[in-house]
Amino acid sequence: xxxxxxxxxxxxxxxxxxxxxxxxxxxxxxxxxxxxxxxxxxxxxxxxxxxxxxxxxxxxxxxxxxxxxxxxxxxxxxxxxxxxxxxxxxxxxxxxxxxxxxxxxxxxxxxxxxxxxxxxxxxxxxxxxxxxxxxxxxxxxxxxxxxxxxxxxxxxxxxxxxxxxxxxxxxxxxxxxxxxxxxxxxxxxxxxxxxxxxxxxxx
Numbered sequence: 464x465x466x467x468x469x470x471x472x473x474x475x476x477x478x479x480x481x482x483x484x485x486x487x488x489x490x491x492x493x494x495x496x497x498x499x500x501x502x503x504x505x506x507x508x509x510x511x512x513x514x515x516x517x518x519x520x521x522x523x524x525x526x527x528x529x530x531x532x533x534x535x536x537x538x539x540x541x542x543x544x545x546x547x548x549x550x551x552x553x554x555x556x557x558x559x560x561x562x563x564x565x566x567x568x569x570x571x572x573x574x575x576x577x578x579x580x581x582x583x584x585x586x587x588x589x590x591x592x593x594x595x596x597x598x599x600x601x602x603x604x605x606x607x608x609x610x611x612x613x614x615x616x617x618x619x620x621x622x623x624x625x626x627x628x629x630x631x632x633x634x635x636x637x638x639x640x641x642x643x644x645x646x647x648x649x650x651x652x653x654x655x656x657x658x659x660x661x662x663x664x665x666x
Contacts, residue, residue: 469533477524488517494534495541497610502545504590512548516541535619538612542602542620592642600635607632 475483495516500509520540527536593601606612606620607628618628 467529470527470529473524473527473529473533476521484521491534491537494538494610494612498538498541498606499545501605501609502548512545515548516544519544531619532616534616538616538620539622588643589639592639592646595642596635596638600631600638603628603631604635604639608636 472483472487476487492513496509496513499512499516500506503509503512520537523540527533593604602621603617606617607614612620614625614628617623618625621628623631
């Protein structure tokens with residue numbers, strides 16, 4: 464969607480066109496849900512938060528000037544609202560005690576029960592490590608490696624230059640790898656071996 468198309472869509476939403484609002488929600492719903500889910504790790508809480516985010520977006524359409532991509536503006540609002548509701552203390556508690564139910568939506572379906580179990584345990588381990596590293600590093604890693612956002616999208620959403628995004632992501636991956644290696648050395652677990660970074664892909 465071009466910049467002019469995005470501004471047109473926002474203007475139609477501001478005028479109360481139902482079809483435009485449906486198009487907007489269909490286009491950005493999954494990205495907004497991903498941001499909310501990775502702050503809550505619980506489907507019901509994420510769905511409730513998504514509704515609040517879209518209400519906040521609707522109330523702020525008049526602030527969108529089209530100077531940068533609409534997706535970055537949407538993600539910035541989503542992130543700020545999530546941060547307001549889920550501060551670091553709650554995030555750490557959630558990450559450390561992530562449940563199988565919370566992990567399941569992040570996993571690709573598999574016909575192999577053993578493979579699915581391994582992926583679930585790897586994901587739970589990853590989140591326990593994420594809870595231990597600085598929040599700005601964990602956020603970058605989640606947006607890039609779990610939500611799959613492009614560097615440019617992350618930079619625009621967080622109001623950071625590309626170089627900062629890349630350097631923080633490198634530091635985040637390195638820190639996660641270091642902590643996993645430390646656990647590996649203390650526990651000698653094949654599961655930890657499987658989680659060590661391979662091209663930045665964790666699950």
